[in-house]
Amino acid sequence: MAQQHLDPTDPAAGAVTGDTLAGYLRAQATEFLRALRLHRETGGSSNGTEESVDAARALRRSARRISGSLHTFRPLLDTAWSEEIRPELAWLSGTLGLEHSYEARLERLLLALHRLSGSSAVPAQTVGAAVGGPTDGAAPAPLKATPPNGNLTVGAAKAGALLDRQLTLARTRAHSTALQALGSSRFHAVADKVAVLASEVPLTATATSTDLLPMADAAEERLTDAITALPLVTAGHPYNAEALIHGLSPDPSSHPQDGPWHQVRLLLRLYRYAREVLLGRGAPVDLRLLTAGQALNRHRDASEAASAAAQAARTPRIAPATAYALGVLHADQRHEVEASRFAFQQCWQKQTVTTP
Amino acid sequence: MAQQHLDPTDPAAGAVTGDTLAGYLRAQATEFLRALRLHRETGGSSNGTEESVDAARALRRSARRISGSLHTFRPLLDTAWSEEIRPELAWLSGTLGLEHSYEARLERLLLALHRLSGSSAVPAQTVGAAVGGPTDGAAPAPLKATPPNGNLTVGAAKAGALLDRQLTLARTRAHSTALQALGSSRFHAVADKVAVLASEVPLTATATSTDLLPMADAAEERLTDAITALPLVTAGHPYNAEALIHGLSPDPSSHPQDGPWHQVRLLLRLYRYAREVLLGRGAPVDLRLLTAGQALNRHRDASEAASAAAQAARTPRIAPATAYALGVLHADQRHEVEASRFAFQQCWQKQTVTTP
Numbered sequence: 001m002a003q004q005h006l007d008p009t010d011p012a013a014g015a016v017t018g019d020t021l022a023g024y025l026r027a028q029a030t031e032f033l034r035a036l037r038l039h040r041e042t043g044g045s046s047n048g049t050e051e052s053v054d055a056a057r058a059l060r061r062s063a064r065r066i067s068g069s070l071h072t073f074r075p076l077l078d079t080a081w082s083e084e085i086r087p088e089l090a091w092l093s094g095t096l097g098l099e100h101s102y103e104a105r106l107e108r109l110l111l112a113l114h115r116l117s118g119s120s121a122v123p124a125q126t127v128g129a130a131v132g133g134p135t136d137g138a139a140p141a142p143l144k145a146t147p148p149n150g151n152l153t154v155g156a157a158k159a160g161a162l163l164d165r166q167l168t169l170a171r172t173r174a175h176s177t178a179l180q181a182l183g184s185s186r187f188h189a190v191a192d193k194v195a196v197l198a199s200e201v202p203l204t205a206t207a208t209s210t211d212l213l214p215m216a217d218a219a220e221e222r223l224t225d226a227i228t229a230l231p232l233v234t235a236g237h238p239y240n241a242e243a244l245i246h247g248l249s250p251d252p253s254s255h256p257q258d259g260p261w262h263q264v265r266l267l268l269r270l271y272r273y274a275r276e277v278l279l280g281r282g283a284p285v286d287l288r289l290l291t292a293g294q295a296l297n298r299h300r301d302a303s304e305a306a307s308a309a310a311q312a313a314r315t316p317r318i319a320p321a322t323a324y325a326l327g328v329l330h331a332d333q334r335h336e337v338e339a340s341r342f343a344f345q346q347c348w349q350k351q352t353v354t355t356p
Numbered sequence: 357m358a359q360q361h362l363d364p365t366d367p368a369a370g371a372v373t374g375d376t377l378a379g380y381l382r383a384q385a386t387e388f389l390r391a392l393r394l395h396r397e398t399g400g401s402s403n404g405t406e407e408s409v410d411a412a413r414a415l416r417r418s419a420r421r422i423s424g425s426l427h428t429f430r431p432l433l434d435t436a437w438s439e440e441i442r443p444e445l446a447w448l449s450g451t452l453g454l455e456h457s458y459e460a461r462l463e464r465l466l467l468a469l470h471r472l473s474g475s476s477a478v479p480a481q482t483v484g485a486a487v488g489g490p491t492d493g494a495a496p497a498p499l500k501a502t503p504p505n506g507n508l509t510v511g512a513a514k515a516g517a518l519l520d521r522q523l524t525l526a527r528t529r530a531h532s533t534a535l536q537a538l539g540s541s542r543f544h545a546v547a548d549k550v551a552v553l554a555s556e557v558p559l560t561a562t563a564t565s566t567d568l569l570p571m572a573d574a575a576e577e578r579l580t581d582a583i584t585a586l587p588l589v590t591a592g593h594p595y596n597a598e599a600l601i602h603g604l605s606p607d608p609s610s611h612p613q614d615g616p617w618h619q620v621r622l623l624l625r626l627y628r629y630a631r632e633v634l635l636g637r638g639a640p641v642d643l644r645l646l647t648a649g650q651a652l653n654r655h656r657d658a659s660e661a662a663s664a665a666a667q668a669a670r671t672p673r674i675a676p677a678t679a680y681a682l683g684v685l686h687a688d689q690r691h692e693v694e695a696s697r698f699a700f701q702q703c704w705q706k707q708t709v710t711t712p
Contacts, residue, residue, distance in 0.1 A: 116600060116601070117602070238595065241691070248684055318676050319676070324680065327683020328683040328684070330680075331686075335687070335691055336595075338595070
């Protein structure tokens, strides 16, 4: 893939080396600091305004990119420094991301409950809704327009209220954890390291003469290897009913079959960041790579939403109608999982076919 | 469609007229009487042997064909006689079919529960299972090999036991009703009429010089008109999430969106019988017509199974885990409904494309 855009035999294109990586890391570090300043100015996550949410998202975004690039291009960077900062960046983006995850999960589940109730809050044309469900980074669904449980039938309304209670509680806890994290000395240590990175990237002695391409290609290879191991033939058969197998197994939160897809999602993201390093930020976005990533985001979101519905159904003393609605909801989200795999298969196969 | 096989401009092929229809009706009436005799000899439905089940199926089969042909070719038949016997044949095949329906529905639901529990009773390759679920007329699923609720998790086991109880009760009632029907004077009146039909078909005076083709074509037109009105564009988009809309609506047994599909199923059957009349029983079966019919049978079966699951969930005092399992099961069967529509769309579109 990288070769298509960065052909090393092309005399017009010099090799992309550690200098480029350093520039990318400096830019991401600067972005991180800008987002952090904005986050503080807007009152932090406690505020909950759109600006502070955007700032938190930008923080996570640059933390992921720095961490990912350090991983893909690790031979070019000071090992001790790199091994120290990477887990800290992962901790930070994980901690900051949780609150948003719970919020998005609740939105997705309430939206699904409305759809399953044939509620007027959901447009009649569901083809689009099913294909483009909310994924992280997408604009929040316009749920505020209707009261969360307006127009829902009794079971669905109770299920919605239960999920609202449980996921709002989880979100509130995640919020407190994030606030604590942002005030911790651990966070200040990361922020200090990123501040240094913004001006000075700890490259190895040979980095500026080392070609980045083989490392980006290796990232691509890890991605394509992982994709090859996916059950894409099954995924390409619509309505294969694979995702709901074990839908009633004893532990509803464990879906081992989702693991390889989550892994591909991470590898695809790493490869996407590697491309960003090599091609620069102004380079055209590979639309199919983007679409594949969105399908995998939807896969992850639906998988977690299905687990949340199953988990809620284990709440003691709920009414049968509530449990029934949660069962329908769980199955619905598992079918979203299956639909995402189909979408991924379709877009990835297209990519493979059109690439000579 | 009919023109393809029976070109009236082909000098080698004489027009197919009322004589052919009379021959077909006599053959079906003979088949009906043979099945009835076999049914009595094997001890009737009360016996439950494979032979008596086959006999009941053959009875329904010929009753449907006689009734359908009387409908399609009604201008050729004595109106009073035809209007008298048709509702009686419909009553008979409906009454005899109910027991089998409940049995097949229970089998389908228990099989789905096993699949959803990741039970070893279901083969790992589910693509085939999802595509070729049990339809009426198909061989019974090999459920007897495993105890109905073996390997099921607690909620699924309880749901299975509940469905078993409810559908077995319904089946037993249907069985009694069928027995009563077969011993009733109403039944004997139908049987007498069919016995007369086996030797003497009450054709109109002009029937033997009337071409059957325009009537078969009209049956085809009614079918294609009804198909045109189906939401085939949506159905052709895999995972359109259409079938589960209203999955949590107040009345779970009403799925008005299924109606037009059920209607097409009946029209397709009528057209298939009309073809049988025109082409003779030795004529090659139109495989795509057969496949379309199977998809619509599966649609009907899954639709009714989904309703049964929803209905069972309304049983008072069931455990939340049971209700949850029934919710998952309901959604699973509604997705089977959606999958059947997709299968129909695929096969019908293929048919349309390959026909010049």
